[in-house]
Amino acid sequence: MKIINCLVDKILSKTPEAKKKKIDKSLLEFFGILAALTIIFLIWVYYPTFVSWMDKPSLSVKIPLKPSEMVDEVINSNDFQKVGERFGTYGDSYGSLNTLFSGFAFAILIISLFMQRQELKEQRKELEAQRNEIKESNSIAEAQRKITAQQATLIEQQINDSKIQSFYDLLFRYIDEKNQKIKFLLQENQLGHRGLKFFLSEIIYGLRSYYLVVETFLSVEDESLDLTFYEILASAHRKTDYLVLEMEYVEFINFILRFIEMHEDLGVLDHAIKTFISYQTIDEMHCMAYLAFDDEELSNYIKKYALLRKVNTFEDDELFLAFIERLYGSDSYSP
Secondary structure, X not given: OHHHHHHHXXXXXXXXXXXXXXXXXXXXXXHHHHHHHHHHHHHHHHHHHHXXXXXXXXXXXXXXXXXXXXXXXXXXXXXXXXXXXXXXXXXHOOHHHHHHHHHHHHHHHHHHHHHHHHHHHHHXXXXXXXXXXXXXXXXXXXXXXXXXXXXXXXXXXXXXXXXXXXXXXXXXXXXXXXXXXXXXXXXXXXXXXXXXXXXXXXXXXHHHHHOOOHHHHHHOOHHHXXXXXXXXXXXXXXXXXXXXXXXXXXXXXXXXXXXXXXXXXXXXXXXXXXXXXXXXXXXXHHHHHHHHHHOHHHHHHHHHHXXXXXXXXXXXXXXXXXXXXXXXXXXXXXX
């Protein structure tokens, strides 16, 4: 059994596989045209012989030329008598053949035109199908572009929201640190004075000592006011052991406002400023107003963002209102 299997395997291995014959269509068309021309040429050559054979008479008669002599004469002998007549007749013999070929040519022309018309129809159908496919592809591409744009917008919004969240996390952390500084400034010292309250009371006392009424404050010249308030501010720092300066309260306020401005591109500047102000007490606004007199950066922030806007609601001290209006303008507390 094993021997038979081996023989079968050998036979199958030697059997050539069937291969598909690839026909060159262009070569096939060439040989077809060549064969058609050959057939036409052969018909053209042998057609006169065929006509002569068909026209050959089947019987002969005797025509008397003289009474004394009888000559055998073939009717329609087909020798064309003369050269001119022979070749003229020879050419005329192709008349029916030319008519046949002309008819064939005309018929082939009509058939070819019809086939071309059918091919053009098919081509138009294919072109229309291609146009429809292109339209569908364009529609799909446009839909994909819109989806991609929406995804990009969504991702950008998510990134922006994440940045805003991180910004507010840091902002509230800085505000908490600022509040811790304020709590420390409000603690009582050894003499029982609360640092921030005592600092503010010393400044108010100094202002009232120099300017009893608002009218006097408004009438004093700027140079004289600057010298006077520098002296009042220095005295308040000395009596509080420079506690406000040591805590770097002004520097930290400027840092927070700088941080807010740095993230203006997030589009939350106004809300962030309002948030900062909402965590400011009236005492802090008094402190900022007095300390900004000696700090140009904080003074600019007060004017730019109306950081003293709570004063307009809760403050009834006419001298203080006159002070901040003269130094920072009414916009500083009236946004």
